Amino acid sequence: MMNPRNAILAAITIMASTAAMTAQAADYIKCTGTSGKTIYTNLPFMCADAAKQAQEATKAALAAQAAKEAAAKAAAEKAAAEAKAAAEKAAAVKAAAAAVKANALTTDAVFSADSFWYTPIPKDVELHPHTAQYTQEFLRQKKAYYNTVNINTSKWSSPVYVADSKTAPVRVNQWDCQKKGYKDSGLLTQWASVPVPSYAVPAEGTDMEMTVYQPSTDTVWEFWKAKKENGVWYACWGGRLENASKSNGVFYKYYGTTATSLPFLGGQITAEELARGEIKHVIGISMVDLEHWNIFSWPANRSDGWNSNKVAYRIAEGQRFRLDPTIDVDKLNLTKVGKIVAKAAQTYGFVVWDKAGSISLRAQNVYSYTKLGKENPYPALFENKPNYAVLNNFPWESLQFLPTDYGKPAETASK
Numbered sequence: 380m381m382n383p384r385n386a387i388l389a390a391i392t393i394m395a396s397t398a399a400m401t402a403q404a405a406d407y408i409k410c411t412g413t414s415g416k417t418i419y420t421n422l423p424f425m426c427a428d429a430a431k432q433a434q435e436a437t438k439a440a441l442a443a444q445a446a447k448e449a450a451a452k453a454a455a456e457k458a459a460a461e462a463k464a465a466a467e468k469a470a471a472v473k474a475a476a477a478a479v480k481a482n483a484l485t486t487d488a489v490f491s492a493d494s495f496w497y498t499p500i501p502k503d504v505e506l507h508p509h510t511a512q513y514t515q516e517f518l519r520q521k522k523a524y525y526n527t528v529n530i531n532t533s534k535w536s537s538p539v540y541v542a543d544s545k546t547a548p549v550r551v552n553q554w555d556c557q558k559k560g561y562k563d564s565g566l567l568t569q570w571a572s573v574p575v576p577s578y579a580v581p582a583e584g585t586d587m588e589m590t591v592y593q594p595s596t597d598t599v600w601e602f603w604k605a606k607k608e609n610g611v612w613y614a615c616w617g618g619r620l621e622n623a624s625k626s627n628g629v630f631y632k633y634y635g636t637t638a639t640s641l642p643f644l645g646g647q648i649t650a651e652e653l654a655r656g657e658i659k660h661v662i663g664i665s666m667v668d669l670e671h672w673n674i675f676s677w678p679a680n681r682s683d684g685w686n687s688n689k690v691a692y693r694i695a696e697g698q699r700f701r702l703d704p705t706i707d708v709d710k711l712n713l714t715k716v717g718k719i720v721a722k723a724a725q726t727y728g729f730v731v732w733d734k735a736g737s738i739s740l741r742a743q744n745v746y747s748y749t750k751l752g753k754e755n756p757y758p759a760l761f762e763n764k765p766n767y768a769v770l771n772n773f774p775w776e777s778l779q780f781l782p783t784d785y786g787k788p789a790e791t792a793s794k
Contacts, residue, residue, distance in 0.1 A: 485594070488624070489628070490624065495678055506779050507781055515692075528773065529767045529770075530770065536582060536741040537744055538589055539644060540589070540747070544595040546574035549612060550572065566617070576591075588636055598620065616636065618631070635680075638732070648740060648742040650743065661727045663729070663740070666731055675695050683696070696734075704725040720773070
């Protein structure tokens with residue numbers, strides 16, 4: 380028989396053991412083990428569900444890390460792409476600027492940038508109230524005088540000789556071709572020192588025009604009926620335009636070779652412009668029957684028109700007009716040169732600057748090139764078409780005439 384004392388101790392021991400087991404059992408969970416059997420464990424990862432959850436958590440963490448790394452990589456790639464695009468854009472801008480500079484021509488900027496020569500005409504510009512009548516008058520003259528608009532490249536167009544700073548200056552003397560009985564003192568001063576290149580010759584034909592341009596002194600000289608006799612230069616009329624790059628591109632008062640005092644360098648078409656495919660200035664145009672000499676439009680300074688019978692709707696010298704800008708020139712049946720002229724006529728327009736035996740434009744005289752040892756550039760540019768046929772099919776019926784004195788500065792007194 381157990382000693383009572385021992386029995387009590389045993390009972391206490393059993394109770395403590397049971398309590399300990401109960402406490403320990405409280406830390407255990409019943410679950411399906413990874414082997415598929417039911418188990419009791421205080422290690423959650425031994426349970427299949429817990430392991431799966433842990434795996435999924437690990438997988439999710441890895442996926443999150445991968446996504447984070449992918450996002451960082453994408454951000455880096457995007458930044459690199461943006462940097463590359465910015466660099467390419469900068470390079471493109473630089474290349475475009477270089478291309479513009481490479482394509483820039485002397486005739487693009489002889490005069491002030493705000494000169495009428497280089498100022499585009501707004502598409503919505505107000506038109507002359509008699510634009511329809513003037514257009515019909517233009518068409519009448521075209522039909523009456525050879526039914527064409529010619530581009531002069533030899534006679535009745537000026538060669539332009541660009542003199543460098545080393546070209547020796549010479550005096551150009553005035554000769555009285557018009558039998559006036561006097562010489563102009565202004566011309567004596569203007570022509571006292573002209574850097575005429577040794578190879579220079581005037582144009583063929585009755586006008587014998589010639590232009591000398593010296594960028595280093597920013598000066599333009601023009602000559603009408605120029606000739607060289609016994610090594611001495613003479614001309615009947617013309618002028619000098621100083622500080623050309625700051626001028627409005629019009630000779631002072633009655634100087635200059637054209638009847639309007641508008642210089643050849645402003646309105647002649649050049650072979651370089653045609654080769655480039657773009658004319659960036661107003662184009663000078665000569666007509667036959669013009670308004671009387673005392674009526675002219677800015678930018679002309681004068682006129683040699685004759686309309687003593689006061690025939691209505693005669694076009695005045697200095698008159699500006701353009702080709703309808705809504706026309707799709709590329710769809711027209713024109714030569715390459717015809718399209719170039721048409722687009723310039725839409726943007727910058729024409730200015731009537733002289734009288735002639737037929738309606739005509741001037742291209743820079745072929746001597747400008749051949750006297751430098753170059754080939755005549757015009758046959759190839761004109762696609763071997765005769766000068767009078769280059770502007771065939773031009774839509775002259777779609778001309779739009781601008782108001783008298785269009786573009787005239789407000790401070791300029793009305794003529």
